[in-house]
Amino acid sequence: MSKVTHEDVIAIIKETDVKLDWGKLDPKESLANQGADSLDMINIIFAFQEKYGLEITDKSISDGEWLSIDKMVNSLNSALQQQ
């Protein structure tokens, strides 16, 4: 499977209908600091699980592995490599 890109992650998030300022999105900054609330994050994580058939653990979320676009890309590629 080809590597997950920033564009892939942003496309999945857009499908969830989460409202973010897409033009100013900083991939290094946490999404929580850019307008996403706790329900949005649950929705985004669920969208990743569905799209890639993954099980994303509560621990990996509380460890901060899914906070920013950069981290999401890295975490997805790492999880897919282990599959």
Add this chain to the structure above:
Amino acid sequence: MIIGINNIGCYIASERVCNLERAEKHGVTHTFITEKIGIASVARKKAAVKASDLCVLAYKDLATRTKEPVLDDIAFLCVCTQNGDYKLPHTSAIVQAKLGAPKNCAAFDISLGCSGYVYSLHIAKSFMESNDLKKGLLFTSDPYSDIIDSNDKNTDLLFGDGATVTLLTEHPVFGVKNGTFETDGSRFDHLIKRNNELLVMNGRGIFEFAMKEVPAIVDKCLETNRLKKEDIDLFLFHQASSYVVDNLCRRMKLEPEKTPFVIKDYGNTISSSIPMMLGDYLEETTKKNILICGFGVGLSIASSILRRR
């Protein structure tokens, strides 16, 4: 004899607790409360008021809606609750006494949460039809304020107190078609009140369950009843939160006007949320086919079709 829904009475606890005033305490914004949870205030009963008292108040509302006496020939009385007056006896026996319903009346409780109305409706219908019972009362009453942790934003901002009673007779406004029922007990601890503890909810777990299982069971229910989405005039989903209902609507590509969200002023009333909505459509004759779907505690899910007769 075919038993169905003849009328519905409702009661919502009169006291309101404003969620916006508690936003800071729970570390959430006003926008989060109004646009995501969608519940501006929650209804709270007084501490001494029990599930059976809420049932009696719902019955009083029913009595004002029916044109003829209801109680005299009631042969069936059921309460769907997981927060009954006592661990035993069953709350339905207490309700029977408080209402002064006849002795020759079958009475039992059903222990289910947010899927409870759909399950109970089918149980009541089958029980009444198989025993030739012509008139029955199905109550939903699950006062969560007794078990909520007031410091837990996941539950304190969501749940409200209320009750409903559905009058079931052989002269129904809505007939009850085939139901579909599923359970995922492996996730039983996602919404749980352990002995001597308060309610705990895994919000992420419940959201994922709803997003995955509701669309699937709705499709299955439609197929079982040989209907298409376009045949349904209303989709009455359990009113978990605005975010859940909105996302179900988006994922299933349903028209928002067919998926009402009505609990802004009183909160999620568990098994009462569907009959509270349904009561508003009893006389709206343009709504012929209504799909109802409840999901939550268990984790349990059920869906059915109501057909106007």
